[in-house]
Amino acid sequence: MVMTWTARALTEEEHEVLLSDGSAAAALIEDEPPDPKRGVDLDTAWQGIHWLLTGTAYDTETVLGQAIFGGEPVGADLGQGPAHLIGPETVTKISTALEAFGTQELASRVDFAAMTDADIYPGFWDEQDVFYDWLRPAYKRLRKFYRRAARSQSAVLVAIL
Numbered sequence: 001m002v003m004t005w006t007a008r009a010l011t012e013e014e015h016e017v018l019l020s021d022g023s024a025a026a027a028l029i030e031d032e033p034p035d036p037k038r039g040v041d042l043d044t045a046w047q048g049i050h051w052l053l054t055g056t057a058y059d060t061e062t063v064l065g066q067a068i069f070g071g072e073p074v075g076a077d078l079g080q081g082p083a084h085l086i087g088p089e090t091v092t093k094i095s096t097a098l099e100a101f102g103t104q105e106l107a108s109r110v111d112f113a114a115m116t117d118a119d120i121y122p123g124f125w126d127e128q129d130v131f132y133d134w135l136r137p138a139y140k141r142l143r144k145f146y147r148r149a150a151r152s153q154s155a156v157l158v159a160i161l
Helices: 012-020 024-029 046-054 063-069 088-100 103-108 112-117 130-151
Strands: 005-009 039-043 072-074 083-086 156-160
Touching (some): 005 024, 005 130, 024 083, 039 046, 046 103, 046 130, 063 088, 103 130
């Protein structure tokens, strides 16, 4: 089973609806494909990026750890658990942290043997140029997404589908 990570910046109205009715999460997050100005889909690169940001498989204690796994559960199980809602203030903190964490620093943390040993999804860390051709471009999309969401003071809905 393939697990993909997706996120959507919410309008104020969508945020209010979601706060009052968590069942709206499924319809909001499963907008395929996500609007490129309001959404991002990291496909299967999500845990590799998280590992490079945190050095862990699932840490959410740090602001960088919240970029992928942050927020509060909302709504029903979507197959890999419920979506998570990240509030606007936390979105701004995540954006600031990601902006300070450049692609060179991300590259300096690449240790594919350690990622394989830690069973980081999707697990094909021995392929040539996987960082430059796949992880780095996905990370750039993630940074851009959070930058836009922070600028518009949006809450963000994230999910692994």
